[in-house]
Each structure stands twice: as C-alpha cells, then as structure tokens.
Amino acid sequence: MQTDVLIAGGGPCGLMLANELGRRGVRTLLLEPRNGTAFNPQANATQARTMEHFRRLGFADEIRAQGLPADHPTDIAYFTRFYQHELARLRLPTASQAAATVKRLGGSWSAAELPHRVSQKFVEATLLQHARAWPSIEVRHGWRLRAFNDRSMDVLAQIESVDGASTASVTAKYLVGVDGARSLVRRQLGIEYGGATGFKRDFMGGKMFAIYLRAPTFLATLPHDKAWMYVSVNAERRAFMASVDGQSEFAFHAAIHEGEDADAWTEDDARRIFSQAMGRETPIEILSMLTWTAGHALVAEHFQRGRVFLGGDAAHLFTPTGGLGYNTAVEDAVNLGWKLAHVVQGRAPESLLASYEMERKPLAERNTAYAKRFADSVGLFQVTPELERDTPEGERARQAAAVHLNAHVRLEFNIPGVTFGGRYDGSPIVVPDGTTPPDDQPNDYVPTACPGGRPPHAWLADGRSLYDTFHFEWTLLALGPEAPDSKAFELAAQQAGMDLQVVHHADPALRALYEAPLVLIRPDQIVAWRGEDARHASHILSLCAGGQAPPMP
DSSP: OOEEEEEEOOSSHHHHHHHHHHHOOOEEEEEEEESSSSSOOOOOOOOOHHHHHHHHHHHHHHHHHHSSSSOOOOOOEEEEEESSSSEEEEEOOOOOHHHHHHHOOOOOOOSOOOOOOOOOOOOOOOOOOOOOOHHTTTEEEEEEEEEEEESSSHHHHHHHHTTTSSSEEEEEEEEEEEETTTHHHHHHHOOOEEEEEOOOOOOSOOOOOOOOEEEEEEEHSSSSOSSSEEEEEEOOOOEEEEEESSEEEEEEEEEEOOOOOGGGGHHHHHHHHHHHHTTTTOOEEEEEEEEEEEEEEEEOOOSTTEEEOOOOOOOOOOEGGGHHHHHHHHHHHHHHHHHHHHHHHHHSOOGGHHHHHHHHOOOOOOOHHHHHHHHHHHHTOOOOOGGGSSSHHHHHHHHHHHHHHHHHHHHOOOHHHHHHOOOTOTTTTOOOOSOOOOOBTBBBBBOOOOOSSSSOOOOOOOOGGGGSSSSSSSSEEESSSTTOOOHHHHHHHHHHHHOOEEEEOOOOOHHHHHHHSSSEEOTTTTTEESSSTTTHHHHHHHTTTOOOOOOOO
C-alpha cells in the first residue's frame, strides 16, 4: 500500500488532521485500534478558537447542535454536595444564545464563535463523518501501527488488525503519531516527555475515578438551577460531573484517597462514591467506569524526527483543567495539516515542516503551564468539615469558599487570553514588524495583528464574520478605502505556486484594527506579515512558505 500521509490514531487530533488533509486532496490512511469513535465522554469543553477552526472547515453549526439541548444552561456551579449548599456559579449562554451573543461582544471576546460544551464522543463522530466524505481519506478502525522505519525518502510501516487476522505494509511520505500518551510512535523514536508529573493535590492531582452514568431523576430533583458542570467541594470526597446530553447522562470524576484501591471497586462502590458527591442516595445506571491520573504537565522533547511527527497526547499530556488538552491537540492538527499538504503537493519546500515543532512546542509548554495553574487553584484549596455545618462558623467557611471559588471559576473558565492569545513569535515563517504583542494573560485578550498571532476579528456590515471572507489557503487582506496596489503579491504567489487570494475591505475601521493596509493571513488563520506596501512581496511569500527567502531588493 502507498499513501502520502499515514496517521496513527483516530482521536480528535488524528481526525482533525484527516479533515485538513482531505480538504486539500492529500492521500491519507488513518489507523484507529478502536472499532469506532469514543464511547466514553472524555473531554467536554470545546474552546472558541477550536470552534472557529470548525467554522473554517464548515461544520461548526453541526458541532454546536450536539451535546446539550439548545436551551440547556452551560453554567459551572460549585456545591458542598450537589443537593446541599451552592457555593459559586459562573453563568454562561446556552447554545441557542451563543450565535446572537457573540455578535454583541467585543474586546477580549471579539470572536466568530463562542465556546461550546459538548462531549468529545459527539465531536469525534462529526469529525469522522466529514473525514470519510473526502475521497482521498481512508479510515481503518480496528487497525494499528505495529512498527515503522524512516528510510529518509519515505516511511515504511507495518500495520495489523487488532484481532491479528491481517497485516500489511504501507509506504508513506510522512507518518504522524497521534496515538495517545503511551504512543508507540514516540517510544520507537526514543523521544521522552519533558516537564513534570506526579503533582499531589486534594483534587485534580493523583488518581481519579471516572463513571459514565445515567441518573434519570437527578435534574428533576436537583434543588438548584441546572448547570453544565457540577463540582462537589467537601472534606469527604471532591468530585466534578459534566452533563453529557442535558437530560440523564453524566461524566462523573472523583478524587481517590491515599490507600484506596479504586481499580478494584465494584459498581456498589461506584454508587457509594457518587452518593458522597450528591449528598443523598440517587439511582444511577453505570455505563462504564475506570481510573485515570491527574497531575501531568508533560511535553515531548521533540515533535518531529525526520519524516515522523507527534501530536495530541503523544506530544503533550495535561491535567484536564480548562479543557486545554483536546483543544491544543486540535490546533496541532490545524498547524501541521496545511504544511504537510503544501509540501506533499509541491507548493512549499520541505523546510516548511521544521516550523511545526518550533511553533507548537512552545504553545504546548504554555498551555500545560496554564492547566497546572488552574489545577493548583482548585486542587490546593483546603476544605474542612466545617464547610458543611449549619453553624455560624460553617456559614463563614462557606462565604470564604464562595469568594475563592467564584474567583477560581473565572480563572479557569473565562479564558479568552488562553484561547485566542497563543502566538508563534520567533517562528521562521513569520515576518516580525518590530511591534511587541500584548502580555499573555489567561483571562484577558487584547486583539492585535502583530505578526505571529490570531487575526483580530470583526463582524462586517452585512452580518458576516471577517473570517468567513478569508481564503482557505493564503489570504492577503487589502484594507481601507485607499489600500495599496497588491499585484506584486499576486504575481509572486503565481510564480511560487502559492494559492493566494486578495480580499478587499474598504472599511476604515478594519484598517485601524489591523494597523496596516496589507496583511498576509496563513492557511491556519495566523497573521504572517503586515505592512504598508507590496514592494518585497517575493521575499515575504518565500519566507512565509518556509523557503530560503531571496535577498531584499
């Protein structure tokens, strides 16, 4: 068998990469050992930047229609126990409100899309449906990578069906290992994780117990407003629970105490643990249960070796506070997808691929650090039995907890800076202009067209998002009523085989927002360059495409 790109792993990163490559007609074989997409809910929060990428691919509305009902609150709420005292709450718009709300927002939340609370199992199913629709994509469930050899001109891989009945050899131009934390690809490359692990906290540090369950009476008997995520804060058992379908299905996760052997727990034990978080007996149907480990902030020492790349959990492992692991994985695929496609199709030199690690590794280190900060904020918060007592001392303890948790929930879940503020400063394929980007803060984002970051967003007079006018590949924005002539860029792109479109917007407000009349936008919607004229078009395009830029005239 022969293919251009072999993808080992069919989670969100692998499936998103398949869509990026399929949209560009790149022959791709994706292997996934599971028989289908995820059964367990897994990640539950799709950040706004991820939703903007789903919009770019044309299926953001499909994703937003899944998960919670359109009118279900997406609040995050904290309780001593779910049926007892409410301590803190962050109220957020429902899915049906999101489309209208986003058009009224500005500043930090000036965006084409708002976040969406949807379980990974639904996202994977949508990504798979769209990946399979591309003629150049083949998805094989029940198959896995067994070994590979990078032969410098190609990669020879041995693959097998999980049942052992079939084997095959595959020759690929490139291999991408998105095969999870225990990645065979990373191990065979001899690449270790860097960073730190084993953080101990009362909550979100150490071993955790997970139950995917149905609780058909929970919402009907809940004495509080509905939420998307419920967090139980008491001295007996810390836990959180995310609504999967907005009706009866929930993903429940509880801290495991020192000396407890949760791997040996029975369904009766699971019901006991669940009741501790509830504060009363509640009938549940257990769909699955397992253990997992929080307390990671790990990033692979390298994301590429030769013709082999790493992404997703194979490249970085998070404690899942802030939902950053899954969203970082999606952006890995977005970053790598266009680069692989352009190199495979001869539209860019192979040197372009070296920018993947240069850009994504610092972002992974940034994001794992933010996730650790969020986990420390909630997990190191000390809880005493006094918190639940109906005494003056208990009331004071709850007031103090409310102050901390109301601050924490905004730190972890109102994160436009984390979502939109990731940058590729220092990248060899970004042309700096001497300006300094705003400070990187988790809860504040200052829109800027300083090269290396997300383009500032705006809603146009006709109701469209500015992003909807971008070309799928390279875009040159020509802004303002007197934008400079852009023909030099068009000619240079044609000579270089780059798929570039010039998009004119005469609105002076956009010219002011971008602080330049010409702005080059990469296929992954990152500002590559901005300037006053097109004099050095060939030099700029060659550099941004990963080549050796010709000397400046």
